[in-house]
Amino acid sequence: MKLQHNLGGLENLGPVNVETNVFVQPWEKRIFGIHTVMMAESTHLADALPRYPIAGLPTTFKNTWTWASLRTGAEGMQPFEYFKYRYYEKWLMGISQFFIDEGYVSADELDEKTRHFRANPQAALPDQPNPAIATQINAYLVKGDSGFHEFKEAPRFATGARVRVADPDAVDHTRLPGYLRNKEGTVDLVYPGAFSYFVSTGPDGIGHAMPVYRVAFDAADIWGKEKSEPNTTIYADLFDAYLLASD
Structure with missing residues (x-):
């Protein structure tokens, strides 16, 4: 954003x-x-x-x-x-x-x-x-x-998968928190079904129905150890279009 x-x-x-x-x-x-x-x-x-x-x-x-x-x-x-x-x-x-x-x-x-x-x-x-x-x-x-739909294809990621957040071009509206761009995390939950967003965000990548995941991030990986409390996990619900397989 x-x-x-x-x-x-x-x-x-x-x-x-x-x-x-x-x-x-x-x-x-x-x-x-x-x-x-x-x-x-x-x-x-x-x-x-x-x-x-x-x-x-x-x-x-x-x-x-x-x-x-x-x-x-x-x-x-x-x-x-x-x-x-x-x-x-x-x-x-x-x-x-x-x-x-x-x-x-x-x-x-x-x-x-x-x-x-x-x-x-x-x-x-x-x-x-x-x-x-x-x-x-x-x-x-x-x-x-609700934008809920039944899955037409299996989700790309399963619980426990390591993922990296994408860095799409900035557009008028996005559901991707800016501080998560290019950060790595772990899929904590795959929500049942697929979800649409009612409006397309164009190059940002969301609009049609797709899986949504709850991804867990170590706070220190986002803001650094010196600015994070130890043993703190940040959770974010992210559309499939915002995730890449971790290298």
Whole structure:
């Protein structure tokens, strides 16, 4: 991942925020809700498990939106801008830009609405209840989605195999922690089935269904003995595309 999104092992970055509340401000709940509704209406659910009746859903939202979409928006921020904003402010920026890019709202329209509600914070929000969409959202909250598939081929690696983490070209979004690139570890578990990611990361290598492994790393092999507690193991779940046979 890009620097601002995976800081494992880096020093002198200042104090760590140890806030334990999921939502610190009331408005953050609304941002989480918007993201959840977008996922519940996402076109990818037509092929996810369980299957959802997306084609007949009475909504104007006709795009794929997953956790990957949300993370891509945040990861596209300029690094110094990224550190300036709160967690859910980054969500809001990514979601807003997505709606602008896809033509659901223009930047001028969004600015006008922003000015309106800042000047009139008690103004009523649009209310267009739709029972079918409410049913879909409730079903999604209960059942979720999954990219699970049955194996078509045996996994390349078995438990106990020594592997080396690949170093693919950097792309807009990845599920490979930067601090694990080129590190060696041992396959600790082969998860049953294969898993897709709903969106392709292109040269990064994930998208179609593939095995996922839990790989164990000696902390000292990642950060060095002088910066690691003894007898410490780091575990990471990694897609098959991110692993190579150890030399």
